[in-house]
């Protein structure tokens with residue numbers, strides 16, 4: 001799961017930011033992660049890793065390790081369900 005994240009350019013910054021967000025919005029994140037449980041990219045085998053971004057109207061979910069469009073669409077579909 002963390003393999004994709006470690007190759008990310010700003011992995012340290014992201015890790016800190018993620019920790020803060022998870023602490024503040026744990027329930028919401030857990031709910032979204034539950035929706036993505038068992039989802040893998042059919043092409044790359046990536047497991048989705050998400051983070052929440054604070055918006056004016058609430059929160060938006062960001063897929064941190066979106067390896068390809070197919071995977072992004074798959075995760076978006078699951079999150080909306």
Ligand SMILES: [Zn+2]
Nearest residue numbers: 041044067068
């Ligand atoms: Zn992929």
